[in-house]
Structures are given as structure tokens and as C-alpha cells.
Amino acid sequence: MDKVNRLEGPAGPRPKKAFSGRNIMLYGTLIMVSLYYLLPLYVMVVTSLKGMPEIRLGNIFSPPMEVTFKPWVKAWSEACTGLNCEGLSRGFWNSVRITVPSVIISIAIASVNGYALANWRFKGADIFFTILIFGAFIPYQVMLYPIVILLREIGLYGGLPGLVIVHSIFGMPILTLLFRNYFSSLPEELFKAARVDGARFWGIYFRIMLPMSLPIFVVAMILQVTGIWNDFLFGVVYTRPEYYPMTVQLNNIVNSVQGVKEYNVNMAATILTGLVPLVIYFVSGKLFVRGIAAGAVKG
Amino acid sequence: MQNARPNQLFRNMTAKIAAIPMILTALCVFVGGTVWTIVYSFTSSKLLPRAKFVGFDQYERLWSTSRWTVSLENLFIYGLCSLVLSLIIGFLLASLLDQKIRFENTFRSILLYPFALSFIVTGLVWQWILNPEFGVQSVVRGAGWIGFSFNPLYDSELVIYGVLIAGLWQGSGLIMVLMLAGMRGIDQDIWKASRVDGIPMWKTYILIIIPMMRPVFITTLVIIASGIVKVYDLVVAQTGGGPGISSEVPAKYVYDYMFQGQNLGQGFAASTMMLLAVLIVVIPWAYLEFGSKNRG
Numbered sequence: 001m002d003k004v005n006r007l008e009g010p011a012g013p014r015p016k017k018a019f020s021g022r023n024i025m026l027y028g029t030l031i032m033v034s035l036y037y038l039l040p041l042y043v044m045v046v047t048s049l050k051g052m053p054e055i056r057l058g059n060i061f062s063p064p065m066e067v068t069f070k071p072w073v074k075a076w077s078e079a080c081t082g083l084n085c086e087g088l089s090r091g092f093w094n095s096v097r098i099t100v101p102s103v104i105i106s107i108a109i110a111s112v113n114g115y116a117l118a119n120w121r122f123k124g125a126d127i128f129f130t131i132l133i134f135g136a137f138i139p140y141q142v143m144l145y146p147i148v149i150l151l152r153e154i155g156l157y158g159g160l161p162g163l164v165i166v167h168s169i170f171g172m173p174i175l176t177l178l179f180r181n182y183f184s185s186l187p188e189e190l191f192k193a194a195r196v197d198g199a200r201f202w203g204i205y206f207r208i209m210l211p212m213s214l215p216i217f218v219v220a221m222i223l224q225v226t227g228i229w230n231d232f233l234f235g236v237v238y239t240r241p242e243y244y245p246m247t248v249q250l251n252n253i254v255n256s257v258q259g260v261k262e263y264n265v266n267m268a269a270t271i272l273t274g275l276v277p278l279v280i281y282f283v284s285g286k287l288f289v290r291g292i293a294a295g296a297v298k299g
Numbered sequence: 300m301q302n303a304r305p306n307q308l309f310r311n312m313t314a315k316i317a318a319i320p321m322i323l324t325a326l327c328v329f330v331g332g333t334v335w336t337i338v339y340s341f342t343s344s345k346l347l348p349r350a351k352f353v354g355f356d357q358y359e360r361l362w363s364t365s366r367w368t369v370s371l372e373n374l375f376i377y378g379l380c381s382l383v384l385s386l387i388i389g390f391l392l393a394s395l396l397d398q399k400i401r402f403e404n405t406f407r408s409i410l411l412y413p414f415a416l417s418f419i420v421t422g423l424v425w426q427w428i429l430n431p432e433f434g435v436q437s438v439v440r441g442a443g444w445i446g447f448s449f450n451p452l453y454d455s456e457l458v459i460y461g462v463l464i465a466g467l468w469q470g471s472g473l474i475m476v477l478m479l480a481g482m483r484g485i486d487q488d489i490w491k492a493s494r495v496d497g498i499p500m501w502k503t504y505i506l507i508i509i510p511m512m513r514p515v516f517i518t519t520l521v522i523i524a525s526g527i528v529k530v531y532d533l534v535v536a537q538t539g540g541g542p543g544i545s546s547e548v549p550a551k552y553v554y555d556y557m558f559q560g561q562n563l564g565q566g567f568a569a570s571t572m573m574l575l576a577v578l579i580v581v582i583p584w585a586y587l588e589f590g591s592k593n594r595g
Contacts, residue, residue: 029395033410037410037472040424059438060433060434060438109320116315116318117318128322128326131325131326131330132321134329135324135325139529141549141570143336145339146328146332150327172320200313201317229417232417232531237558247419250420254536266423273417278415281411281415282408288415
């Protein structure tokens with residue numbers, strides 16, 4: 001009895017403390033840190049809106065005195081890589097033509113894989129799945145050249161379809177895991193009821209699983225679009241220069257040794273390349289976080 | 300016997316057919332490709348892979364090449380610093396966001412947005428900010444501190460730390476999100492109990508929360524570590540490996556030898572070493588993580 005009373009002692013309304021000092025510290029730190037994280041984005045935008053003379057004289061953090069959109073136009077349609085002066089637009093359309101089919105194919109394959117692994121477990125399935133997950137950790141460099149040979153054998157080395165295959169392969173571990181975990185979390189009775197009613201593998205997939213799991217498909221899409229858009233290594237290894245994705249072209253434009261460096265054009269090009277994932281990020285909000293959390297916690 | 304086999308094989312036939320892409324990827328690309336590279340790292344392949352075995356020659360050459368040892372040293376410095384710092388920064392930021400603050404979503408969005416950007420974009424922005432003629436150095440000098448010097452990208456001793464700044468900016472948001480998820484998974488009663496006992500907050504974090512978050516820390520550690528070994532685009536964009544060879548990393552070594560130096564054998568040997576490094580991290584983790592769970 002005595003003990004209980006003592007435990008009850010400190011209960012009740014919490015004594016009011018002067019929290020303001022703590023809050024100033026807390027929000028002050030958070031705002032400072034946020035400013036630091038926002039700084040590069042700000043510098044990119046500001047630099048891209050200045051003319052070259054202003055950049056040479058001024059300070060990279062100061063806002064532009066005269067706003068000009070010429071660097072953006074130049075980055076999009078005139079910037080040079082080597083002899084080619086078509087600007088980033090070509091890289092942009094290449095990236096679109098790579099990203100769209102890669103996202104669709106990789107999600108289609110991985111969702112079926114995940115479904116088979118979750119609901120139609122067959123002998124040996126776990127072994128393949130384990131290999132797949134281990135594959136996510138193997139450095140890509142180890143598999144680069146064997147894939148070059150495979151693609152060359154089927155005649156797809158250097159073009160866009162080959163790169164789409166590569167993205168579908170390397171997206172598979174993480175997406176399969178994502179879908180497998182999601183489908184396993186759905187109530188099993190649903191699956192059993194559908195089987196009793198005579199539905200088969202594809203029937204259950206298209207009529208029951210697919211409509212029930214739209215959110216996870218959106219998560220997978222976000223994960224893949226940003227991942228594939230941001231890829232550099234596969235683009236540079238598996239495509240010829242005319243099919244280079246945007247990231248590769250951006251790097252070639254900015255880090256080219258010829259000519260005078262136009263920092264404003266470079267920064268405009270950099271923003272243009274970052275724009276797609278940034279828009280996806282800010283629009284998708286919590287789903288993006290869910291995607292990377294699922295993507296990051298492998299296993 | 301004759302009857303039993305086809306039966307077993309044709310059970311779940313559709314599922315097996317549907318899993319063919321996965322099986323092919325797992326066997327042909329992941330296992331086959333890895334084994335192929337390891338085998339051919341013992342050959343004298345130059346422009347094209349040739350099955351002429353030369354034992355450990357490629358590895359001997361690899362370890363006597365200064366570019367490789369510099370690459371490894373850089374990877375070690377970069378890896379260790381980014382491991383420790385991103386864990387610390389990620390944890391601190393997560394604990395700030397965990398204080399039931401207002402605008403939590405806004406702060407989180409700001410801290411995480413760099414992670415949506417590619418390493419190429421990250422590298423190029425920081426190349427510009429750290430530019431000695433126009434960037435931070437010149438701004439501080441312009442503000443009156445003439446002797447100020449901060450030029451990591453053109454200093455062969457410091458360049459890897461310049462890359463580190465960019466890498467931390469890009470990746471620490473992810474660690475923060477993972478840590479925050481871990482903190483949210485902790486029972487609120489623990490906080491109540493520690494408040495009742497009058498334990499200060501920082502002490503609760505260090506003595507109670509961190510030990511409870513051990514699995515989160517380990518997972519995060521493995522994610523950071525396996526990401527670090529792959530560092531490639533960031534260096535290509537930000538420094539191109541320079542000045543000289545002072546910011547080279549192993550992944551770049553592999554690419555350059557395989558696709559530009561026309562010295563496949565070296566590339567294979569170097570990538571095999573990278574694989575080895577990853578296995579040293581991943582296998583003990585997988586053993587700890589899944590070894591016990593699978594039996595349960």
C-alpha cells in the first residue's frame with residue numbers, strides 16, 4: 001500500500017517549467033541545420049540565374065542583381081559535350097526513354113516474384129531469394145563485365161533496351177523483397193478463399209492482389225524512378241554516347257576540359273537534372289520515406 | 300518413382316514459370332557473373348577476356364600499384380569518417396526531431412531532400428561551393444579575412460574530406476530517418492519510467508535508448524558500409540579522382556581499368572577485392588541477423 005502511494009505521488013499535472021529556453025535551443029539548432037542543408041540548393045538556383053560577369057565579380061551566396069534565364073535555355077538546348085552541342089535535352093529524353101520502361105518492367109517482374117514467394121512457395125524458392133538478397137550487396141563492379149558479355153551475345157550492348165534490362169536486373173532484389181513482405185502481410189484467408197473459389201495464379205494476382213496493393217506499387221515506383229534517373233554507372237558502361245542518360249551527359253558537360261567554364265550554365269544543367277527526383281520527392285512526401293525505409297532495411 | 304518426379308516438378312508450375320526471371324537473375328547474373336569475374340581475375344586478360352591463367356599475378360600487380368593503395372587508403376578514410384559521422388549526425392538529428400516538435404514534417408523534408416538527388420548532382424554542387432576562386436574561400440576572404448584558406452578540392456591531403464562533406468550532406472538524412480523510425484519503435488513507457496526516476500534526457504538516450512536501438516544501429520551500419528564500397532559517381536563528378544590520383548577510389552579503379560585502360564585482368568582482380576571487403580562486413584551481419592531467426 002505504502003509503495004503504491006509513493007508511486008502515485010509524482011503523478012498528476014506536470015509542473016510547469018520554463019520550457020522556452022529549451023525550445024529556443026531546439027528550434028534554433030534545427031533551423032541552423034536546415035539552412036545548411038538548403039544552402040546548396042539555394043546556391044544552385046542563385047548561380048543559375050546570374051550572368052557570367054556577375055559571377056566573376058560577386059559572391060556565390062548573394063542573390064542575382066539581374067535575373068537572367070539564358071543559362072537555363074543554354075543548358076537545355078545548346079550546351080556542348082565534345083563536338084555535340086544539343087544541350088541536356090537529349091540526355092533528358094534518353095533518361096525518360098530509359099526510366100519509363102525500366103520502371104514498368106522491373107516492377108512487373110518483381111511484384112510477380114514477390115507474389116510467388118509469398119503465396120506460392122515452391123521448393124528452392126527460398127534459396128533463389130536468398131541469392132537475390134545477397135546480390136543486393138555484391139558490388140556492381142563485380143558483375144559489370146559479365147553483363148557486358150551477356151548483352152553483347154544477345155545484341156543489345158550499347159543501346160537503350162540493354163540498359164533497361166540491366167536496371168530491371170539490379171532493381172529486382174530490393175523490389176522483390178518489398179513486394180514479398182507486403183504480400184505476406186495481407187490476410188491469408190483472402191488468398192485461400194480465392195483458391196477455394198477456383199482462382200488460379202494469375203487470377204488471384206490480377207483480381208485480388210493487384211487492386212489491394214496500389215500503395216506499395218506507388219512506393220516501388222518512387223523508389224525506382226528516383227533510383228534509375230539518378231544512375232550514372234550503368235548508363236556510362238552500357239550505352240553509347242548518343243544514348244547517354246541525363247546524369248552522364250551532365251557530368252560530361254560540366255567536367256569537360258575544353259572551353260571557358262560557364263558556371264551559370266553548369267548550375268542550370270545541374271538543377272535541371274535534379275529536378276525530376278526533387279519534384280517526385282516533394283510531391284510524394286511520406287511515401288518516399290516509406291520507400292527508402294523499406295529499401296534500406298534489407299532482409 | 301517415375302510418377303512421383305513429374306508430380307513434384309509440375310506442382311505450382313505457373314509460380315515456377317513466373318519466377319523464371321528471378322531464378323535467371325539469381326543464377327546467371329549474381330552467381331554466374333560473380334564466379335566468372337573471380338575466375339577471370341586469375342587470367343592475363345587485356346583487351347578481351349582470355350582464359351590464360353597466370354595465378355596471382357594480377358593481384359601482385361594490383362597491390363604494387365600505388366593508385367590502388369591510394370584508392371584503398373581513401374576508401375578507408377572516407378568510409379570510417381562517413382560511418383562514424385553519419386551515425387552521430389543521423390542520431391543527433393533524429394533525437395532533435397523526436398522531441399515532439401512542431402513542423403516535424405517540414406524539417407524532415409528539408410534534411411532528407413539531398414538523398415533524392417543523384418551523386419552526380421551532389422558532387423557538382425559541392426565542387427562549385429568549394430571552388431577556391433568563387434566559393435566559400437573567396438566569400439570569406441571578401442568579407443575581410445584575407446588569410447582565410449579553405450580549398451580542400453585542390454589539396455591532395457584534404458581532397459577526400461571535401462568529398463566527405465558532400466557525401467554526408469547527401470546521405471545523413473537517410474540515416475536520420477532510419478534512426479527516427481527506430482526511436483519511434485521504442486515503448487513510450489520507457490520514457491515515462493525514466494522521467495519518473497528523474498533521469499536526465501541525454502542520459503536516457505545514452506544509457507537506455509541507444510542500447511535498445513542496437514538492431515537499428517547494426518542495420519544502418521551495414522547499409523552505410525555496403526554503400527561506401529560502391530562510392531564512384533560522387534568522386535567522378537566532384538574531383539575526377541584528382542588532383543593527381545589523390546581522390547581515387549577502388550570502384551573508379553575498376554571502371555578505368557576495365558573500360559578505358561583495356562586491362563581487364565586488373566579490373567577483375569580489383570573488383571574481386573571489393574567483393575571480399577563487402578563479404579567481410581555482410582557475412583557476420585547476415586549470420587547474426589538471420590542465423591537465429593530462421594530457426595525460430
